Amino acid sequence: MSTVTTPETAPAPAAAPTRPSAPRSTSSRFTEAAANYIDERTSISGVVKEFGRKIFPDHWSFMLGEVALYSFVVILLTGTFLTFFFQASMAEVVYNGSYVPLKGVEMSTAMSSTLNISFDVRGGLLIRQIHHWAALTFIAAIGIHMLRIYFTGAFRKPRELNWVIGFILFILALAEGFTGYSLPDDLLSGNGLRIIDGLIKGLPVVGTWISFLLFGGEFPGTDIVGRLYSLHILLLPAILAVMLALHLVFVVVHKHTQWSGPGQTKDNVVGSPILPMFAAKAGGFFFIVFGVIALMGTFFTINPIWNYGPYDPSPVSAGTQPDWYIGFADGALRLMPPGLEFELWNRTWSFNIIIPVLILTGFIVVVLVYPFIEAWITGDKREHHLLDRPRNAPTRTAIGVAGVLFYAALWGAASSDIIATHFQLSIEGVIHVNQALLILGPIIGYLVTKRVCLALQKKDREIALHGFESGRIVRLPGGEYIEVHQPVDEYERWKLIDYNDYQPLMIRPNARGQITAVQRFRAGLSRWFFEDRIAPVSPKELESGSGHH
Amino acid sequence: MAHDDLSGKDITAVSSAGVSHETAAPGTAVVPTETFENPGFPAHRPRVTDTDPKAEKKAERQVYTFFYLSIVGSIFAIASYMAFPIEDGDTGALRLHTMMLGLGIVLALFGLGLGAVHWSKSLMANQEGIDQRHAVRGSDETRARAVEIFKEANEESGFGRRTLVRNTLLGALVAFPLPAVVLFRGWGPQDENPVELLEHTMWEKGARLTLDPSGLPIKASDVTLGSAFHVIPEGLNESEHRLEEKAKASVLLMRLDPAKLKESPERAGWSYDGIVAYSKICTHVGCPVALYEQQTHHLLCPCHQSTFDVTEECKVIFGPAKRALPQLPIAVDGEGYLIAQSDFHEPVGPSFWERSSS
């Protein structure tokens, strides 16, 4: 039984240099009056008392969600500016703006207004590029934030629902990204929509009609940009904002997770208080994230629609790809082997479309419900606020790596043509290798990761028991050479030994004396998860083990 | 100051194995009876800025320098906005404008951000604060009260008792969004059927093959060996639904050595002296397939790499597409211009559910 002591060692008053209190100035009197005015009307003092000193733990990986949040703020700011100039209409106009090679070309109003933003509005191109870079950053940040949550087990009780909300946010972000990508109505986005149209048409029973209704008639029609615009600036952001608020409310309710460490237990949160430290850091970090995004928008061209020209169903550009976050879906289409389409009962079954759609849906659903699956396998109903080091949950980590590799194979396939030209390979070869990687990658990744995790755990045990290798070799009186091991101090050791340890589930008959199939299945999964577990070092082991050297 | 909201409270002794939530099942977790003790916090290490007033002053200077830089950046951005205007049609000027304006904004942002973070890291008091966690679930009393409230509400309303009222309410709630389903029909034109539309294109008997985008007719003699012409039907540019028709009627015209064409008997008359016309719209998901290799006679789709062999009636030789590209039967009119014999004999473009070859 361990006892957490208050950090007596931290001499709080000594560390903060006391400053002589200034005589009450006009400004302090004004602050007081203003605070009083507001509090009497809002009861804000209660909020400040409750949250002003809330603790937020410090670790770089805890900032990734904030990166997503801040890029979203940047997207809102720049996006609002863009709405003042963008016209979501597909009515044909003759472009008469500043960009010479498109002068006099017939195009949609959407395309022409996007060109005007780029070439005729001062700062318009900068804002457009910041908006687009921020969107790419937003989804990438959500991605690594999710990976952090997954690999540290931060989705466990009580946070499963927040994982689901976060995942919905991810899907909404993808939808935002895709609708935004399609708005300029240039050749690239038009061909993107063409692919979506083809994809929808390939769905059984409803496909043809869904496409017809979505595009307001035949592809491309004159409605789709306006409709996507409504989704992009109204419906999706509204849902996104609500979900985001809910996500953050839950972070407050649950309090942030933290790493296990000396003094850090599952019943406390150790870190810096919101006021002033965390507010300054997080506030400053907003400007840093904004700065990095603005830097990209300043110096690097993104989506040069003036090169692509207006959408026309006849031309297409080499290297027609979606933005990176849709790449996995595009890759899934590319990786389908030939011949997967049949006619049966006078209907067309496009399995070259149905299969990738099912695979992607399956993948998404598995990620979405993973917390519940793992909870069912472990049967663990306790609250978890201490993070797992990835090595200490070998099976979970291995599954995660397998999932990442599966995604990576799909993602890589979406750039098969670019890979082929840049590494002078044949495009067929690249696709075949990717097909193999899609299946073998996750399997190999799983096995290797699990072994690596177990090896790391063994090493941790070694170190906890015998200390780390000092590199000093001594000769014992008996003539034997040994390397002197430097024992670890109790703080270091604590980090190595404080983790959850699970056994495989034992199959037991239920009240009626039966062993159900479900029970067997669960036990099987549990065995798969935990059979080659490595238990943390116990004090006894340390006592008996330390005599060895 | 380290743990405000608990001051006065003792931090309770807790086990690392989860004894404090003994109500929750640990599942298959091994709950060790004997564990190490959490050693508690290591000694606090003061920063240089805590001990050395000079370092503190220096950090302070750095922080306000960052903030000054930020102000400079903002002013620079405003100045650049005016000093580097966009000149009509000059992309170089636009590039400079974008970069200078952006540079100012970037400087302003980084100055603010780095300054604030540096301030917090080096100057703000940095002892660890501690918050105590509480179980997320409400206390037993709260939960009991919540249950009671629902019970009272149920009794007062009779929700459970008046079953017909309840059930009709639920029914009404289910029924009320249904009209929306009907309303969605209005997304597409009421008097059109997508399946019929997909089965026809602008091509018809006698329609001339014309150049994309100019609309100039093409003579058979213009199409030399190894050529690829991007073709639209005559009159497309004047059509009311130009893009919709183009999305179905785009055609690629190629001339091969007639000896290389392997034509099936039923398509014997569809080509003209080695000139063949195929739909440009991929049978996979509809990208324009126009990457024609004149030596290998492969047609590649740049979107998903479906590859078609022109010598074999454009059947698929690689990639996710299944069906061959539809062929447009062509002939030559009296003046030597290429014309269509008819529309395509099957729907062009991506597969759809109602499509059938019979």
Next chain:
Amino acid sequence: MARKSSTANRRHPLATVALIAIGLLFTGGGYALFSSTATAETSTASQTTIDEGKKLFAANCASCHGLDLQGTGEGPSLLGVGAASVDFQVGTGRMPMAMQGPQAMEKAPQFTAEDTEALAAYVASLSPGPAVPDESLLDGEGDATNGAELFRINCAMCHNVAGAGGALTEGKFAPALTGVAAVHIYEAMVTGPQNMPVFNDKNLSPEDKRDVITYLKYLEKNPSPGGYELGSLGPVAEGLFVWIFGLGAIVALTVWLTAKSN
């Protein structure tokens, strides 16, 4: 020089030879602009040039293309390919090939401008074919808008809208067009080297070709208004950049942000 430069002149037999020389000199480094006596020289030198070309051909090309240009198992027949084709293939270093592969690769030219000119004159002398284009079609002063539209319809699917190149089947690829001399772009359109389709004058008129070149030169001359282009490869390059630079920088900053300061 290009003073007598109207397309009609290209029908004149001597003018053809003269234009070959002009084109070749232009390729050699734009020196043609200064060689005001080129016309006179080439017309007198033509027969010697052809003889010179014959020797070079026999020594360097005949093993694959046959002594009479009839082709062998190793290389195609060159009958009717014209001077434009020779100038393109040899002038861009694609011929002679370093090794058999999916397609002939661009490399440093193996022949001097004069030798290339001689080879082209020899090949053209045996059977007529497209000539090296008139310089007036290569000046980049055409209609960039028309050029851009034609480029998107006829070229972008292989070469990418920004001319950055793209993949073809079985290891072949459409090369990037930036930095390619105008004359070579023109010759490629006329002759359809390797797997590129031919764009004859009925498909893209000489004026159209001039416009396409004008557009490509416009792209070369005018940097992207948005800043560095990241290879103009589209969303793949942008995605890689945001992950490596954007997220890389941000994650590095989070580490600094949360590191204990000393």
